[in-house]
Amino acid sequence: MESNKAELIEKIIDALKEKYEDQVLGIDSPYEFLTVSLKQEKIVEIIRYLYDHPDTRFRFLTTLCGIHYPDQNAIAVMYQLHNMVTNQRIRLKIFLPEDNPVTPTITPIFSGANWMERETYDFYGVVFQGHPNLKRILNVEEMIMFPMRKEFPLEDQVREDKSDKMFGR
Amino acid sequence: MQTVSLDNVIVSDKPEGLEGAGFFATSLEKVVGLARKNSIWPLPFATSCCGIEFMATMGAHYDLARFGSERLSFSPRQADLLMVMGTIAKKMGPVLRQVYEQMAEPRWVLSVGACACSGGIFDTYSVLQGIDRIIPVDVYVPGCPPRPEQIIEGIMNIQRLVESESLRRRNSPAYKAMLNNYGIE
């Protein structure tokens, strides 16, 4: 079983490196979860390739979300794909510049990415080009900030009845 | 099993009035108050965990229906009491306000749970810190979640308010001023 799994992972990495060796920034397996960091330019092609290739066949998008790395001034977009036949999962991460996080949408491949990309836009400000309906999904429409970025404070700023002493300020 | 005798039956008080052989005369306000307080039809605006406690309160054990709240209505047109139970996000605020404004007078608001009273433990950018920022509230029931007994205590306090409400309150200037405070016409 173990060797079988290792073989599968080898096949996936080989299939990826065969065509997109230059796009790969790093491959890792934190907690035995295959994670590949990629450059942003050809991400849609790569996802399409992983969808079609017989060795990989990642036909299910588990989730997609954003991550803010303020030290690197980057906002990452993380895609988690799942091969339901061999029960293999893969995580793809692309890094976008903090001041202009733009990337093409993957809704043509996975319709489920529609709301997930809206959520990523709502909370991190990542603009997905080609998205059919890119507007805020969970927050109030009139909001101008992106709440999940690290500089945004968690607490409600309009409270006037909180005593600073009780909150350690 | 306790046998039922007249000493352990609680009879509710009757309002003041003139009593005689076969008749009872009192003022209209008192009769209307008595009728209204024993037939409050709630609108359960249940959003989170406090809604589950409300379901327990409506169940057979803590029966809320024996206070006259037999018929719940999810339409504000047919409800007397707006029970807000659960966390109200800022996105939900205008919806709650619209529902309150579409209720017909006389109407009361019961805020159940810490989140509805003051935002609860969710002191964040997305949670409305208390529904009394947008609608006037009559009774607050604190708790996270409050037990059914506490919700019933809240309802009984509402009953006290209902009993003593003046019949012409909705046309009084004080009521209008209170609503104007919240930006409601």
Add this chain to the structure above:
Amino acid sequence: MDQAHLNDYFPIVMMFIVASGFVVVTMVATHLLGPKRNTKTKLEAFESGIASKGNARVPFNIKYFLVAILFVLFDVEVIFMYPWAVLFKELGMAGFVEMVLFIAFLLVGFLYIIKRGALKWE
């Protein structure tokens, strides 16, 4: 058996007046005497708190109307059969023949409806 006098029907008329009068008076009196407070938001259509868009009146399929109107027609036919059923013996053969002709006419109409497919649901 006595002839039924008009006076004998008076209690029924009285009950009818009392019942409908009560309904009419309470509805009219409460509308006129009851305190009201209408505001613009209160009068808007209820849409669970979100702003309603557009008109609720949309054109609907005509087959619902056809079924309803044909039901009314044949129901009236059945209503005519009730007094005939009550006085069956007195009306004798003549009444029976008249009734059969009446039903035959309506049956021709019914066959026409079926042939034209007015009751086809799809």
